[in-house]
Amino acid sequence: MILSWRSRRKSKKSKNPGQEINSDMEILNPRHFCCPISLDLMKDPVTLSTGITYDRESIEKWIEDGNLTCPVTNQVLASYDQIPNHSIRKMIQDWCVENRSFGVERIPTPRVPVTPYEVSETCKRVNDATKRGEQKKCRELVRKIKNWGKESERNKKCVVENGAGCVLSACFESFASVSNEDLLGEILSVLVWIPLGEEGQSKLGSVQSLNCLVWFLTSGDLSARQNAVLVLKNLLALDQKHVKNLVEIEGVFAGLVKLIKEPICPTATKASLMAIFYMTSPSSFNEKMVPMFEEMGLVSVIIEILVDGDKSICEKALGVLDHIFDCKEGREKAYENALIVAVLIKKILRVSDLASELSVSILWKLFKNSQDRSEDGGVVVEALQVGAFQKLLVLLQVGCGESTKEKLKELLKLLNLCRVRLDCFDSTADFKYLKRSH
Structure with a gap:
């Protein structure tokens, strides 16, 4: 051919x-x-x-x-x-x-790919320079590794396979207390695309490394802040045991929420949401976290980004809300927000199956724990006013997971009781004109 x-x-x-x-x-x-x-x-x-x-x-x-x-x-x-x-x-x-x-384009002259031997030798030199405390030498070698990664995906793979992640994590921990911004910033820019491994995560999960990561998260330039949250997200994804030390560090909550309030780029926003998701998960729950996030206005910020967020951001934001609303303080902030119910109903059947299930889970938590289901108002009445009954009925007919299905049935019972009591809708109405939202 x-x-x-x-x-x-x-x-x-x-x-x-x-x-x-x-x-x-x-x-x-x-x-x-x-x-x-x-x-x-x-x-x-x-x-x-x-x-x-x-x-x-x-x-x-x-x-x-x-x-x-x-x-x-x-x-x-x-x-x-x-x-x-x-x-x-x-x-x-x-x-x-x-x-x-x-229209034939000239094929550029390819760079000679890096070899496993070159990577291994460079990593050995980084390790030796770290032990001797030679910051300048370490910075030169880290930049060399960084440039290899920029050249091609093949080089990145070679760097990853030859132990660079562990060596660079150890280097970061060693100089974390020295606060050499140039060297540590260069290491972070490489660690964002290198899997940490078990030994690497133990180095980055140390108290001094976490303190340094939070410093970059709150005080670094835009690129450093983005790299810091990406590394932090990768670290928590591997093992959420690091949350215990992380929550004790001043500024971590403000730094993560600021990346959502004042986004640098979608990648940083998603990484920040995932970091918060891991921090608020039931397996690593700390009673300090939700009140701290609430002080930063996290619920309001997430509801705002849900309005126009893309699929990935919506799924991550809904996941965070689902965790936060396990806590009474989180739900209280939701009840105060006039947009929460309308936004959640809007996301059902419009984003993805995961987003629909998370939205149902959040509504279920809000309805189940709401003390105000009277005729004067409350989240149930708000939901009826924005068409929740029809939307949830369609979702039940379309199909979903067993857990979501059970929650849907409970929600529909609550809505139907309130609907009949308040006479919000004509009880003889049928749904032949109901349009599916997706």
Whole structure:
């Protein structure tokens, strides 16, 4: 199979007067420039021990999938070494330049990928420099690792597989009390894409490391704050036992809520919501947390972002509310908010199955614990006024999990009792005109 490029220009004068290149003209990729596996133009041609040249990305995937032979010759590979074929790469680049008038883009010269040996040696040097307290040397080596990761996903994978996460976590802990902002900031920028591992999380979960993370969360620049909350979220996702030490650190609640109130980017907002989600989960619940979050106005902030939030943000925000409303103080703040019921009803059947289930769970907690179900008002009446009965009935008919179904039945009973008592709706009304919201 030979792929082709189509000219991106409507017309162009050729070297011969009066001759034009029409936009419908095509140019074929030379067969020997295409990877035998992907059939695409090779970006980083490498040659195996069998003498056949492939694109590096394609042949690496072939080998990683457990294949031990050359795809073309079917010979067993005596070596997995991939030798860069500079001659073919230069020919491909020259051909791209010659045909740029047809819209062919020049293949950039690929960087030589980092090797496991280079990563291991660099990590060893970071470890040695950390023990000697050489901050400047550590910063140079961390930047080297950071630059490798920027070059390609392959390099990132190589860095991760050769123990960088544990070494950098130990380095961060060692210099956390020194407050070297440049060095520690560089380490955080790498740790956001490196899995921590068991030893790495123990280093970052220490009291001095957590104090430093919170400092970056509250006092760092925008990039540092984003990196800090991402690392913190990853740390809590691995083990929520770190919550105990974290809640004792001054400023952590304000820092997390500020990232939601004054968002840097969606990634930081989602990470902050997830960190709060882990901190407020039943397994790590601390009675200090909910009142502290309430002082920061967390419930009101979350309700505001729910109004126009995307699917991912809505699911995470609803998850946080579901945890917070397990606590009486959290529910009291909800009862004071005029938007809460309307927003929750709106999210049912509009975002995702998870968002619908979380919304039902939150409503169930609010209804179940509400002491005001009288004719004067209350969350039940508010729900009826915004069409909760119809919405929940449709959700029950569409289908949901068993736990959610039981809560739905209880909610519908409460709504129906209140509906009849208050005569909010005509009891003979049918729902043939009811539209599903999704």
